[in-house]
Amino acid sequence: DTGVSQNPRHKITKRGQNVTFRCDPISEHNRLYWYRQTLGQGPEFLTYFQNEAQLEKSRLLSDRFSAERPKGSFSTLEIQRTEQGDSAMYLCASSLVTLAGGKNIQYFGAGTRLSVL
Amino acid sequence: GEDVEQSLFLSVREGDSSVINCTYTDSSSTYLYWYKQEPGAGLQLLTYIFSNMDMKQDQRLTVLLNKKDKHLSLRIADTQTGDSAIYFCAESMGSARQLTFGSGTQLTVLP
Numbered sequence: 336d337t338g339v340s341q342n343p344r345h346k347i348t349k350r351g352q353n354v355t356f357r358c359d360p361i362s363e364h365n366r367l368y369w370y371r372q373t374l375g376q377g378p379e380f381l382t383y384f385q386n387e388a389q390l391e392k393s394r395l396l397s398d399r400f401s402a403e404r405p406k407g408s409f410s411t412l413e414i415q416r417t418e419q420g421d422s423a424m425y426l427c428a429s430s431l432v433t434l435a436g437g438k439n440i441q442y443f444g445a446g447t448r449l450s451v452l
Numbered sequence: 453g454e455d456v457e458q459s460l461f462l463s464v465r466e467g468d469s470s471v472i473n474c475t476y477t478d479s480s481s482t483y484l485y486w487y488k489q490e491p492g493a494g495l496q497l498l499t500y501i502f503s504n505m506d507m508k509q510d511q512r513l514t515v516l517l518n519k520k521d522k523h524l525s526l527r528i529a530d531t532q533t534g535d536s537a538i539y540f541c542a543e544s545m546g547s548a549r550q551l552t553f554g555s556g557t558q559l560t561v562l563p
Binding site: 339341368370375376377378379380383391426428432438439440441442443444445446448 | 456483485492496500542544552553554556
């Protein structure tokens, strides 16, 4: 399977616990994005990586959130001290970007659904 | 307010055409996208259009872009029950060229 893979698919945790999600992008893709989707809404941008460099973070990404892409391949998203408001679907997408202003076709994984009790 | 707006619901009869509409605000958007999301699943890219195009056709899908009015539509011909899903329009903007999505249109196909 050469698509974007996310693990786990579901995570249930208690308020105050830390959680970590993993995303494996399509292998030749240089960009990796994290989005959050709440019920009835479209995905919202959180952050992105160009290779191993994290280049932009949304204001939605509070200090409790941290993302890494250590070798420019897979990425992890950690949420510390989870709150009930963190309950959402966390989506990862990857793309191959070669030209400034060129198309940026993002392919999405199936997501990790987080429930904070 | 949202940068990308869509109507929330659409119901059609099997075999009819569906038209899903979207308006966006960023005139500098160069690419616009349509994604499909089935329950509990991620987003599947359906098609995209470059802003210097008016129309793009891909099998049963036709995308129309009115750049002056910042209006995008997706027409699905011969709609089938398997087309029932949420459809998102998205524009690519910002230095990261992250996607900005609408809230999605829930398409229900009735037998």
